[in-house]
Amino acid sequence: MLFHICTDQEWQRARVAGSYLAEALTQDGFVHCSDPGTVHLPANRLYAGRNDLVLLQIDPARVSVPVKWEPGLDEDPAGPWFPHIYGEINLDAVVAVHPFVLNQGGRFTPVQPDLTPPA
Numbered sequence: 001m002l003f004h005i006c007t008d009q010e011w012q013r014a015r016v017a018g019s020y021l022a023e024a025l026t027q028d029g030f031v032h033c034s035d036p037g038t039v040h041l042p043a044n045r046l047y048a049g050r051n052d053l054v055l056l057q058i059d060p061a062r063v064s065v066p067v068k069w070e071p072g073l074d075e076d077p078a079g080p081w082f083p084h085i086y087g088e089i090n091l092d093a094v095v096a097v098h099p100f101v102l103n104q105g106g107r108f109t110p111v112q113p114d115l116t117p118p119a
Contacts, residue, residue, distance in 0.1 A: 001095075002033040002058040002067070002083050003111060005043055011054055011097060020056070020089040030068075030084035033058065036111035038080050041072075043100065043108035053100040055111070058085075062093035 006022065014020035022031040034042060039055065047053055060067045065087030072082045103109050 002035065002060050002085075003039045004031060004033045004056040004058060004085075004089070005039065005047060005053055005100060006056060007052050008054050009052070011056065014089075014091065019091060020094070022089075025088065030086045031089060033067075033083040033085060035083070038082065038110070040108040040110050041080065042082075047108070049102070049106065051102065055098045055100045056089070056094045057096040057098060058089065058093050059095050060093075062090070062095070064090045064093070 004020075004022070006020075010022075011020070020031075025031050032042065043053070060083065063085055065085060067083055067085050069081045069083050072080050098111075100108065
């Protein structure tokens with residue numbers, strides 16, 4: 001499973017539109033995603049302190065556009081690799097939506113093995 005971080009408002013707009021169009025697709029050419037063990041890394045770097053986020057749980061086998069695993073940082077190919085989705089995300093590929101909440105220390109943590117984010 002893959003995870004994409006967005007706001008609940010962005011997800012609600014996608015439900016009305018019929019597909020999810022991330023702002024990053026226009027800017028970077030792909031939608032940034034993570035696996036359960038790395039989703040907290042971009043969350044803590046980019047969304048520190050936010051309490052309006054959800055995690056889209058995405059089945060890569062259902063995504064109708066290319067999904068590629070690529071280095072998170074081009075200058076560090078030995079670092080973690082992240083899945084990138086090269087197009088709008090069809091809604092039937094989103095198998096669940098989870099609230100993405102900060103832990104008691106005010107940080108995001110990896111998603112637990114049962115595929116739900118910790119409270």
